[in-house]
Amino acid sequence: MTDGIPAAPGTEGWFRESPDGFVLLAGRCTACGALSFPPRTVPGCPDPGCEGLDQSPEPLSTTGTLWSYTDARYAPPPPYPRPPDTEFSPYALAAVELAAERMIVLGQVAPDIPAEALRVGMTMELAPGTLLSSTGVEERVWNWRPVAGYDAYTGEAHA
Amino acid sequence: MSGMDSVAVAGVGMHPWGAWGKPFAEYGSVAARAALADAGLGWRDVQLVVGGETIRNGYPGFVAGSALSQALGWHGAPVASCYAACATGAQALSTARAHILAGLADVVLVVGADTTPKGFFAPVGGDRPDDPDWLRFRLLGATNPAYFGLYARRRMALCGSTEADFAAVKVKNARAGALNPYARFRAEVDAETVLNSPMVSDPLRLLQICATSDGAAAVVLTSEDYARRLNKDAVRIRAISAPTPTYPRTVPDFPYLASDSMATAAPAARTFRESLAHAAYEAAGIGPEDVDLAEVYDLTTAMELDWYEEIGLCAPGDAEKLLHEGATALGGRVPVNASGGLSSFGEAIPAQAIAQVCELTRQLRGDAGDRQVAGARVGVAVNQGLFGHGSAIVVGRA
Ligand SMILES: [Zn+2]
Numbered sequence: 258m259t260d261g262i263p264a265a266p267g268t269e270g271w272f273r274e275s276p277d278g279f280v281l282l283a284g285r286c287t288a289c290g291a292l293s294f295p296p297r298t299v300p301g302c303p304d305p306g307c308e309g310l311d312q313s314p315e316p317l318s319t320t321g322t323l324w325s326y327t328d329a330r331y332a333p334p335p336p337y338p339r340p341p342d343t344e345f346s347p348y349a350l351a352a353v354e355l356a357a358e359r360m361i362v363l364g365q366v367a368p369d370i371p372a373e374a375l376r377v378g379m380t381m382e383l384a385p386g387t388l389l390s391s392t393g394v395e396e397r398v399w400n401w402r403p404v405a406g407y408d409a410y411t412g413e414a415h416a
Numbered sequence: 417m418s419g420m421d422s423v424a425v426a427g428v429g430m431h432p433w434g435a436w437g438k439p440f441a442e443y444g445s446v447a448a449r450a451a452l453a454d455a456g457l458g459w460r461d462v463q464l465v466v467g468g469e470t471i472r473n474g475y476p477g478f479v480a481g482s483a484l485s486q487a488l489g490w491h492g493a494p495v496a497s498c499y500a501a502c503a504t505g506a507q508a509l510s511t512a513r514a515h516i517l518a519g520l521a522d523v524v525l526v527v528g529a530d531t532t533p534k535g536f537f538a539p540v541g542g543d544r545p546d547d548p549d550w551l552r553f554r555l556l557g558a559t560n561p562a563y564f565g566l567y568a569r570r571r572m573a574l575c576g577s578t579e580a581d582f583a584a585v586k587v588k589n590a591r592a593g594a595l596n597p598y599a600r601f602r603a604e605v606d607a608e609t610v611l612n613s614p615m616v617s618d619p620l621r622l623l624q625i626c627a628t629s630d631g632a633a634a635v636v637l638t639s640e641d642y643a644r645r646l647n648k649d650a651v652r653i654r655a656i657s658a659p660t661p662t663y664p665r666t667v668p669d670f671p672y673l674a675s676d677s678m679a680t681a682a683p684a685a686r687t688f689r690e691s692l693a694h695a696a697y698e699a700a701g702i703g704p705e706d707v708d709l710a711e712v713y714d715l716t717t718a719m720e721l722d723w724y725e726e727i728g729l730c731a732p733g734d735a736e737k738l739l740h741e742g743a744t745a746l747g748g749r750v751p752v753n754a755s756g757g758l759s760s761f762g763e764a765i766p767a768q769a770i771a772q773v774c775e776l777t778r779q780l781r782g783d784a785g786d787r788q789v790a791g792a793r794v795g796v797a798v799n800q801g802l803f804g805h806g807s808a809i810v811v812g813r814a
Binding site: 377 | 572
């Protein structure tokens with residue numbers, strides 16, 4: 258970890274922060290290469306045709322195509338964390354399709370990007386994100402954000 | 417059709433859907449008594465009780481078959497309780513059907529009932545990072561409507577659907593629901609009202625997402641022989657499919673954080689949701705062209721349009737056309753959600769698939785009153801829920 262923010266609960270081994278950048282880590286079946294995100298916690302390959310029991314961490318592509326998106330205008334219930342005496346801040350969610358992995362990975366959109374800036378099909382990149390726990394402690398998660406320079410920033414409101 | 421692999425729907429009953437917060441067993445016993453009366457049977461005639469579990473009602477909810485038996489008065493019948501998220505009712509019916517076809521019981525009562533808190537569904541409490549349902553809320557704040565918003569936005573991008581198309585589904589279903597005495601929402605709604613309702617998960621507004629409700633439904637299933645003796649041989653369950661997905665799942669369905677990778681394995685020809693109805697059609701020896709009416713799980717207006725294509729009522733991308741032609745409205749070629757759907761009922765999870773069968777049964781008997789689909793002989797009901805659950809049920813006239 259580069260800035261000492263601990264991984265959010267349940268995400269141990271899901272991503273890696275290093276001077277080379279921030280990546281999500283899939284589990285890769287050592288027998289057939291099948292990828293799982295998050296990495297599987299139960300031994301065994303997700304492919305019913307494979308008898309492999311072991312997986313190794315495999316970095317996923319850090320850019321992909323926006324498969325779809327939505328936003329949350331209403332506060333979700335617990336366990337979504339919300340420190341006491343804070344207003345709910347709406348956030349967008351992205352589903353990003355990774356070309357090489359042929360896999361769609363969900364994530365919150367970086368908080369400075371409004372849902373209005375998003376378009377299905379635009380290029381998104383992975384970024385480290387921060388959640389505040391219900392006791393106000395910073396936790397590391399992953400975010401998606403449009404690749405800088407994409408014309409959505411100049412664009413019209415979505416249909 | 418009747419034969420070696422069919423069971424009879426001898427009686428159906430419901431408790432109206434609403435939001436009263438009473439014990440689920442109260443709703444369930446009302447529905448059960450109504451179904452037994454409809455069948456012309458007494459509670460002591462029941463040889464097996466199958467209860468759909470409701471996971472938000474404490475311990476009695478987890479032992480629904482037993483809780484409902486106690487509510488009706490113990491008389492020694494064996495019980496089964498089952499949980500399969502939104503497919504709970506279908507799994508309960510499937511358990512009943514299997515007992516009858518195996519010759520283990522002639523009369524089975526299937527009941528689903530729920531009391532549902534207001535607002536978003538939330539995971540069971542506590543810190544449970546090994547549970548994907550807990551993780552999606554804890555890490556992403558990804559509620560059910562958030563997933564529905566992703567699917568709806570994807571449909572807009574792929575098929576050119578508009579918010580107005582989605583609103584037209586609500587207008588249609590509200591019109592049908594207004595005619596259904598068991599529905600919770602019984603007022604017609606115009607498109608403008610839908611499009612001015614608060615945005616929940618863009619592009620879906622409050623009136624495009626189904627509510628959470630209290631409610632109950634019950635069905636009495638019997639063997640063919642028993643149905644003949646009862647002179648209740650009008651409607652048959654012809655098939656129930658409740659398959660799990662096949663690897664790799666191509667869609668990030670809830671509660672998961674990702675789809676499966678297609679890099680090392682090719683997906684099946686049909687998506688999971690497509691596979692549900694098609695498995696039931698195959699088992700019943702019919703095709704989508706034989707369907708006279710359908711009850712589909714319209715968790716959202718946009719999802720109802722997805723179902724039209726997934727159950728084979730039209731080609732991919734043609735759902736809006738089918739809708740705007742009026743084919744899926746009451747009086748149309750193949751009415752969808754003649755009951756009013758989840759749009760008019762709201763979701764009472766363990767009851768919902770059973771309620772779909774209640775509606776199809778009434779329609780096939782010709783007992784659906786102002787909602788009657790003329791000449792209906794074959795109906796299909798489909799749903800999909802958390803954790804790879806889903807089902808399809810084909811009901812036909814004998
Ligand atoms: Zn493998």
